[in-house]
Amino acid sequence: MSKTRPLLRVRNNVLLKAVSAVSSVKRNIIANYAGSIWISLISLLVVPLYIKLMGIESYGLIGFFVSLQSLLAILDMGLGTTLNREMARFIEETERQNARDLMRTLEIIYWIVAVLIAALMAALASFVANSWIKSTNLSTDTIYQAATIAGLVIAARWPVNAYSGALLGLQKQALVNLVNCVCATLQGVGAVAILWFVSPTIGAFLLWQLAVEIIRTGTFARILWLNLRGGSEGPSFKVQRLAEVWRFSAGMFGIALLSIILAQSDKILLSKFLPLELFGYYTLASTVAGAFLSIVAPIRVAVFPRFSQLVHADITAKIISLYHRSSQLVSVVLIPAAGILAMFSQMVLQIWTGDATAARIASPILVLLVIGHAINGLLHIPYSVQLAYGWTSLALHMNVASVILFIPMLAILSSKYGALGAAGAWAGFNAVY
Numbered sequence: 001m002s003k004t005r006p007l008l009r010v011r012n013n014v015l016l017k018a019v020s021a022v023s024s025v026k027r028n029i030i031a032n033y034a035g036s037i038w039i040s041l042i043s044l045l046v047v048p049l050y051i052k053l054m055g056i057e058s059y060g061l062i063g064f065f066v067s068l069q070s071l072l073a074i075l076d077m078g079l080g081t082t083l084n085r086e087m088a089r090f091i092e093e094t095e096r097q098n099a100r101d102l103m104r105t106l107e108i109i110y111w112i113v114a115v116l117i118a119a120l121m122a123a124l125a126s127f128v129a130n131s132w133i134k135s136t137n138l139s140t141d142t143i144y145q146a147a148t149i150a151g152l153v154i155a156a157r158w159p160v161n162a163y164s165g166a167l168l169g170l171q172k173q174a175l176v177n178l179v180n181c182v183c184a185t186l187q188g189v190g191a192v193a194i195l196w197f198v199s200p201t202i203g204a205f206l207l208w209q210l211a212v213e214i215i216r217t218g219t220f221a222r223i224l225w226l227n228l229r230g231g232s233e234g235p236s237f238k239v240q241r242l243a244e245v246w247r248f249s250a251g252m253f254g255i256a257l258l259s260i261i262l263a264q265s266d267k268i269l270l271s272k273f274l275p276l277e278l279f280g281y282y283t284l285a286s287t288v289a290g291a292f293l294s295i296v297a298p299i300r301v302a303v304f305p306r307f308s309q310l311v312h313a314d315i316t317a318k319i320i321s322l323y324h325r326s327s328q329l330v331s332v333v334l335i336p337a338a339g340i341l342a343m344f345s346q347m348v349l350q351i352w353t354g355d356a357t358a359a360r361i362a363s364p365i366l367v368l369l370v371i372g373h374a375i376n377g378l379l380h381i382p383y384s385v386q387l388a389y390g391w392t393s394l395a396l397h398m399n400v401a402s403v404i405l406f407i408p409m410l411a412i413l414s415s416k417y418g419a420l421g422a423a424g425a426w427a428g429f430n431a432v433y
Helices: 004-022 025-054 056-076 079-089 093-132 140-157 160-169 173-198 202-227 239-273 276-293 297-313 316-343 345-353 356-377 380-388 393-432
Strands: none
Touching: 025 056, 025 173, 025 202, 025 276, 025 297, 025 345, 056 140, 056 202, 056 239, 056 276, 079 093, 079 160, 079 239, 079 297, 079 380, 093 140, 093 160, 093 239, 140 202, 160 173, 160 202, 160 297, 173 202, 239 276, 239 393, 276 316, 276 345, 276 356, 276 393, 297 316, 297 380, 316 345, 316 356, 316 380, 345 356, 356 393, 380 393
């Protein structure tokens, strides 16, 4: 009996910490919404100025690079979500050393991948400029230079996935939002100033983005390691830590790969089929639809670490309660917003951009994208619970079936109906999903 009491005390301590942590979900949701709203406002304010100062073709090129960055996210291999989940489970001080070793191991991998991304983008820049992008006003040299700098921007931002994922798991969500808000403000307002007073070119725009991403990455790295102080020894690269998480990470890699293909294939195909100007209008509608879906992210980001903690502590009643409350909250937030945006899409676009032509062309595209995104957003909480349990096979198998069905449908509708066909394919796919 004397040997079991210490074990019971440890177990009860874990349970108490996990239960008490649930109360912070509301604070994290508030912090996440504050950050999301601020970043969305910055984007809404600066995007029309980007288009005015650089032109719609340059903005369309930025949209292409953003899609390419999303495709390159497959190189994350599910490690960002793995870090989030594992850090949330390290709630005992005795596990601090394991957390430090896991972070150092994955940090090294992330930086290696960042270097590879920069090299890959530099190698592909000539092909993008000469064979892929169709531009009337931008020269081949301009596109080549932009592609090269964009590679450095993506590489500089890459390790943020690791640092921010770990901080979210450690419940430092308010701090993560603060850093992201400051950097978004620097990127948005600073870019407008650069375009206005220095040079209204996409090259100048991307160089400024590169500078801010370097600051963001360095800041996150410093904050994370300050929060991981302690442990019996210094952090080190250990293959053992990879062996402990590889199954979950492999499942996440497969899900992420297929999800990225599903989410970005429309933009990649349209960048080939459409003139850059029309692709710019699709990018405009996609930006608004993406900002709309971001209203779900604060809830998902807040509850996922909590689900991971509660699953680790095996408190089923709390998991059920949190699942129902967060699902209801997502529905209440998402469905009315989707209805309003779909009904008044042209008015919203015209007020936002001040461009009647852009609003008229992008409006029907936006309606279909919003419908698809709204349906997709309802799936976020069930998906978070699956990941908290380490159950990746269901989403993986569903995504395999979806890719087999969706890509041919997208290719046919995009080639026949252009941007509207691609948006319709996205709405239809999510309705089936």
